[in-house]
Amino acid sequence: MSRSRVLTGITTTGTPHLGNYVGAIRPAVADSHDESIDSFFFLADYHALIKCQDPAQVHQSAREIAATWLALGLDTTKSTFYRQSDVPEVLELNWILSCVCAKGLMNRAHAYKAAVQDNEGKGEDADFGITMGLFSYPVLMAADILAFNADKVPVGRDQIQHIEMARDMAQRFNHLFGETFTLPEAVVDDNVAVLSGLDGRKMSKSYGNTIPLFLPEKKLQKHINKIKTNLLEPGEPKDPDDSTVFQIWQAFATPAETAEMRQRFADGIGWGDAKKALFALINDQIGEARQRYEEILQDGAYLDDELRKGAERARAEAAALLDKARKAVGLSRFA
Ligand code: TRP
Numbered sequence: 001m002s003r004s005r006v007l008t009g010i011t012t013t014g015t016p017h018l019g020n021y022v023g024a025i026r027p028a029v030a031d032s033h034d035e036s037i038d039s040f041f042f043l044a045d046y047h048a049l050i051k052c053q054d055p056a057q058v059h060q061s062a063r064e065i066a067a068t069w070l071a072l073g074l075d076t077t078k079s080t081f082y083r084q085s086d087v088p089e090v091l092e093l094n095w096i097l098s099c100v101c102a103k104g105l106m107n108r109a110h111a112y113k114a115a116v117q118d119n120e121g122k123g124e125d126a127d128f129g130i131t132m133g134l135f136s137y138p139v140l141m142a143a144d145i146l147a148f149n150a151d152k153v154p155v156g157r158d159q160i161q162h163i164e165m166a167r168d169m170a171q172r173f174n175h176l177f178g179e180t181f182t183l184p185e186a187v188v189d190d191n192v193a194v195l196s197g198l199d200g201r202k203m204s205k206s207y208g209n210t211i212p213l214f215l216p217e218k219k220l221q222k223h224i225n226k227i228k229t230n231l232l233e234p235g236e237p238k239d240p241d242d243s244t245v246f247q248i249w250q251a252f253a254t255p256a257e258t259a260e261m262r263q264r265f266a267d268g269i270g271w272g273d274a275k276k277a278l279f280a281l282i283n284d285q286i287g288e289a290r291q292r293y294e295e296i297l298q299d300g301a302y303l304d305d306e307l308r309k310g311a312e313r314a315r316a317e318a319a320a321l322l323d324k325a326r327k328a329v330g331l332s333r334f335a
Contacts, residue, residue, distance in 0.1 A: 006037050006187075007150035009044035009084065009141075012062040013052045017210035018282070019195040019203030021072075022251045023156065027192055029072050032079035039079035040148055040314065041069065043307075046084050046091070046140060050133040066303050068213065071293035080317075082310035084144065089318035094143040096325055100172045101139050101165075109138050110161055142166035147318040149182040156194075160186045177328040180321075193251040196244040198226050214290045221279045234270030245274050252281050 008028065016025065031039050043065055048058045062083070074081060084090060106112065112135050119128045141162045145153055146169070153163050163186035170181035194202055197209030204210065211223045227244050240246035240262050250258050261269075261277070296302060326332060 003036055003038040004151045005040065005149065006031055006152045006154060007040040007042075007145055007148055007184075008154050009042050009047065009144055010065055011044045011051070012048040012058055012065055014061055014205040015064050015210075016068045016213045017203060017205070018213055018248065018251075019197065019210065021213050021286075022193055022195050024154070025069060025072060027154065027189065029069065029074050032075040033073075035078070040150065041074070041079060041081050042087075042144070042310075042314070043083045044144065047137070050131070050137055063297065063300075063303065066307060067293050067296040070303070070306060071214075071289045071296050073289070076306055076310060080310050080313045081306065082314045083307050086307065086311035087147070087314050087318055089315060089322045090140075090143050090147050092322055093147045093318075093325065094140050096329060097142050097146070097169050097173070098136065098139050099329075100176060101136075101142075101169050105165060105168060106135055106138060109135075109165070110158070111137065138162045138165040139169070142169045145184045146170055146181045147321060148314070149321060150184050151182060152187045153184050154187045154189065157188055160188065173325075173328075177325075180325055180328055193247070195251055196247050198223070198228060198244075200228050200244050213286065214293045217283060220283060221276075224275050224279050224282075227275065229271045232268075232271075234273070235268040237268050238265045240265040245271070245278055249274075249278050249281065252285055257281070 008024070010020075010024070028039070028041055031037050032041070043062050045058065045062055048061065052058055066081075069081065070076070112130070115130050115134060116126050119126050119130075138161075142165060145163070145166050153166075155163060163184055167183045167185075170183050174180055197203035197207060198211065199207065199209045201207050201209060211220070215223060224245075227248075229243065229245065230238075232238055243265070246261060246265060249261050253261065261274075264274070
């Protein structure tokens with residue numbers, strides 16, 4: 001049995017936050033050390049252009065994300081870590097897939113449909129503000145995945161549809177031109193917590209309710225202090241299962257620590273004390289990585305070097321497959 005190949009991309013438009021850490025980065029870094037997994041992780045910087053036309057932000061976000069993954073101990077000898085834009089084969093495949101992807105399939109993509117609905121709700125033209133990038137974004141994502149014949153794609157629930165579309169494109173291509181692409185599978189880990197943010201909704205950049213992962217200590221405590229709670233006083237029993245503070249605690253604590261905190265909630269721990277404890281727990285776990293992060297963030301040459309090595313390995317893989325795909329559709333030398 002060959003090793004299963006796991007691949008996932010991170011869109012470079014924001015600063016990594018606790019939700020990204022718990023939901024995606026921590027499990028991915030763990031996978032990178034696992035000999036039985038052949039992992040590919042990349043900065044989806046072409047995807048960033050769909051949502052963000054601020055070059056400074058796209059650039060800075062890529063830097064922060066790369067530094068974060070490396071600071072947290074991603075093993076770049078075992079896993080392949082690269083910038084999407086360093087692998088031109090992905091864009092070549094993007095075009096080839098565009099030519100087998102039904103437009104009707106893209107009409108059904110959630111992100112596009114939501115944009116159209118939003119326009120209609122505002123009485124705008126249905127196409128207002130919608131670029132071809134947004135419309136055909138699932139094709140680029142399919143190219144990301146199929147260019148490496150990935151078996152498994154760890155994603156959030158909101159991305160499942162895109163993986164299904166990638167399967168669809170792979171199937172269509174294979175049917176027309178012969179077995180070429182592996183059909184990828186979405187992996188949604190139900191054991192991984194989806195963290196709540198400051199306001200109690202899912203922690204997400206688009207809600208502006210995040211706690212950035214590598215804040216300086218004082219700021220981290222300040223952010224934690226802003227987590228919304230109810231008005232119960234110290235001494236009054238509190239419901240842990242209805243509390244963002246407890247939910248985040250659980251994502252960082254051992255089962256024993258979680259049981260202990262559950263008891264303290266029942267005993268009426270004050271919100272101030274609970275938040276202090278939460279700060280200490282998180283700070284303990286990420287303190288060392290934060291120090292490395294600060295150093296790596298300043299070391300552009302190191303970042304570039306790591307990403308260049310990754311891109312070389314990624315390109316070697318993708319080039320072989322692209323060769324096959326080009327031939328399959330009739331693009332090849334005459335002699
Ligand atoms: N679109 C994904 C997101 O927003 C990021 C992404 C881009 C991705 N290409 C990918 C994820 C390929 C998995 C595989 O989260």
